[in-house]
Amino acid sequence: MNPLLKKLSPTATNMIRMDHTHVLATFHQYEADTHPKTKQALVNTVAVALEIHAQLEEEIFYPAVRRVVTDPVVIDKSVPEHDEMRRLIARLREKMTPGDAEYRTFMELMRDVMHHVADEETVLLPAAERMLADELGELGAKMTKRRLELSAPRAGEIAGNTLRALPASTMLMGVGAALAGSLLLKRAMRRRA
Helix, strand or coil: CCHHHHHHCCCHHHHHHHHHHHHHHHHHCCCCCCCHHHHHHHHHHHHHHHHHHHHHHHHHHHHHHHHHCCCCHHHHHHHHHHHHHHHHHHHHHHHCCCCCHHHHHHHHHHHHHHHHHHHHHHHHHHHHHHHCCCCHHHHHHHHHHHHHHHHHHHHHHHHHHHHHHCCHHHHHHHHHHHHHHHHHHHHHHHHHC
16 A cells, blocks of 8 residues: 555544545535525435445445444444435436426435435444454555545546535635635745746
């Protein structure tokens, strides 16, 4: 494993918590009066994040935890929960547009995700931290490497959804910050010359 990747990667459990936080924060941006294109971008952002997250857990994290736990109840129910999540995501992508009354499927997805997150964060992650303490850094590095592999082909989709989901005020602040940063950098470069 690349030593720099290992050094820069969060532990596996912290990565999972960060994913949970990202998905829930994105969900909380979704409001009834949100513009339909923004709703679609938020749903797509959540969908991609959940798909990658579930694949990382199933390929890397769950097998490691399964090796050390005596009662794999949470893991045993997690994979079927991931399957249900994938079914709801497919339904959102195939059959609905943000204006559909049936778009409540997104709320159903998020309800399921919140339940799943609660189980993982109160049972599975603390158990993993006790039983896999010495391996969590290495697992995090493996998950980071795999995340990059899974995200690379979807980079354009991820970037587009992120831009469409951002409120205009946030974009304006970002542009302003970038301009201010470039001006400060130019001044600093002139002073050095």
